[in-house]
Amino acid sequence: MMFGVPIARSLSRFHFSFHSPPLLTTIRLRAFSTEASLDKESVTSEILKEFRATIENAPAASSAKVCYAYIDKICKDGNLSALGQMLQMLNDKNIVVSPNVCNLMLVEAIQNNDIDLSFQVLKKLLLSGESPSATSCIKFARAFRDVNHSVELLRFLKEIVSETSCSSISSFINKIIFAFAKSGQKDSALVIFSLLKRQNDGVLDLITYNIVLDILGRMGQVDEMLDVFASLKKSGFVPDTISYNTLINGLGKVGRSDLCFAYFEEMKKNGNEPNLLTYTALIDTFGGAGNIEESLKLFGEMKLKGILPSIQIYRSLIHNLTKIEKIELATELLGEMNSSSTSLPGPRDFKTKRRQRKT
Structure with a gap:
C-alpha cells in the first residue's frame, strides 16, 4: 500500500507489526504532525x-484492528464529518469493528450533540450483535435534555427494532x-416503553417491565403501575x-x-420467596399506617425464616413504637x-442490591 509523500512523513512515526505472512495487525498513531504546506482539511x-486504502487492501480481520488508530485520531481532532465518512466506509465494506471502536465514536458523537451520528453508530453496534455500555446509554440520553429530538429517537427505535433480530x-x-429515567427524563422513558409495547415486536422482557x-413507583403513579403489572402478566411473563x-x-x-398485603400474599402463593427488601417495604408501610401489630408480626416472620433484619x-x-408510647418494646x-x-x-447493602437488580 503506497502512502502519499506528506502523509508518509507523518506516518513515519507509526509502529507497524507484521506476522508471517505479512499482515498489518497493529498500528499505533502517536501523533499526526501536520506539514507547513498542508492545512487541516488537506491532512484530514x-x-x-x-483509511479507505487500509480497509480495502487489508484482510477484514486485519483492517478491523487498525481502524481504532485512525478513528481515535479523528475523534481527538473533533472532526465529526470525517468520522461520519469513516463509518460509512466501514458500512460499505461490511466491516465489523469491536465494541470499543463503536463506543469511541459514540462518545464523540454524543459529546458534540450529533444525534444523527449517534443513531448511526448505535445501529452499527447493534447490528454487529453487541450492545452499548450502560454508561454510553446514559450519556446518549443526556444529550436529549437540551435538544428535543424525541421524534427522531422514536423513529430510530422503530427502525432498529424492525431490522435487528439479535438478542x-x-x-x-x-x-x-433506564438511562432516560436516570437522566431525569422519566416521561420520555415511559413514552419509549409505550411505543415498543404497542409495536409488540417481542423486544420487551421481564426486565423491561420491572424497570418501568x-x-x-418513584413517580407515585399507582394506577399506571398496577396497569403495567397487569399487562406484564397478560403478556405471558411470570412476575x-x-x-x-x-x-x-x-x-x-x-x-x-x-394492596401491599394483597400482593404479598399473591407473591407467596405464586412461589416467589419474600426477601429482606420485601419485608423492609412492608414493615415501613404498615408501621407508617399505624398498624404496628402487623409490622411486628412481619418482623417475627422474617426472623423465623432466617432473614437478618436490617438497621x-x-x-x-x-x-x-415510640410514637404510640410503647417505650419498653422500643427500648428492647x-x-x-x-x-x-x-x-x-445497612444502607450500603441496599444500594448494592438495587444495582444488582438493575444490571
Whole structure:
C-alpha cells in the first residue's frame, strides 16, 4: 500500500507489526504532525484516503484492528464529518469493528450533540450483535435534555427494532429506558416503553417491565403501575421477586398497605420467596399506617425464616413504637439492634442490591 509523500512523513512515526505472512495487525498513531504546506482539511483528506486504502487492501480481520488508530485520531481532532465518512466506509465494506471502536465514536458523537451520528453508530453496534455500555446509554440520553429530538429517537427505535433480530436489542432497550429515567427524563422513558409495547415486536422482557414498574413507583403513579403489572402478566411473563418487591415498594410509598398485603400474599402463593427488601417495604408501610401489630408480626416472620433484619427495619419499628408510647418494646429492640449492629445490613447493602437488580 503506497502512502502519499506528506502523509508518509507523518506516518513515519507509526509502529507497524507484521506476522508471517505479512499482515498489518497493529498500528499505533502517536501523533499526526501536520506539514507547513498542508492545512487541516488537506491532512484530514489524506487520512481518509489512507483509511479507505487500509480497509480495502487489508484482510477484514486485519483492517478491523487498525481502524481504532485512525478513528481515535479523528475523534481527538473533533472532526465529526470525517468520522461520519469513516463509518460509512466501514458500512460499505461490511466491516465489523469491536465494541470499543463503536463506543469511541459514540462518545464523540454524543459529546458534540450529533444525534444523527449517534443513531448511526448505535445501529452499527447493534447490528454487529453487541450492545452499548450502560454508561454510553446514559450519556446518549443526556444529550436529549437540551435538544428535543424525541421524534427522531422514536423513529430510530422503530427502525432498529424492525431490522435487528439479535438478542442484544432487548438489553439495549432496557438500558435506554433506564438511562432516560436516570437522566431525569422519566416521561420520555415511559413514552419509549409505550411505543415498543404497542409495536409488540417481542423486544420487551421481564426486565423491561420491572424497570418501568420502578419508574412509575418513584413517580407515585399507582394506577399506571398496577396497569403495567397487569399487562406484564397478560403478556405471558411470570412476575418474579423483583417485580413484586418493586410493586409493593411503590404502593407502600403512597400508603396503600391494603394492596401491599394483597400482593404479598399473591407473591407467596405464586412461589416467589419474600426477601429482606420485601419485608423492609412492608414493615415501613404498615408501621407508617399505624398498624404496628402487623409490622411486628412481619418482623417475627422474617426472623423465623432466617432473614437478618436490617438497621432500617429496626429504626422503623423503634420510631413507630415510640410514637404510640410503647417505650419498653422500643427500648428492647434498640438494645437488640445495638448488640448486633456490626452484622446487620445497612444502607450500603441496599444500594448494592438495587444495582444488582438493575444490571
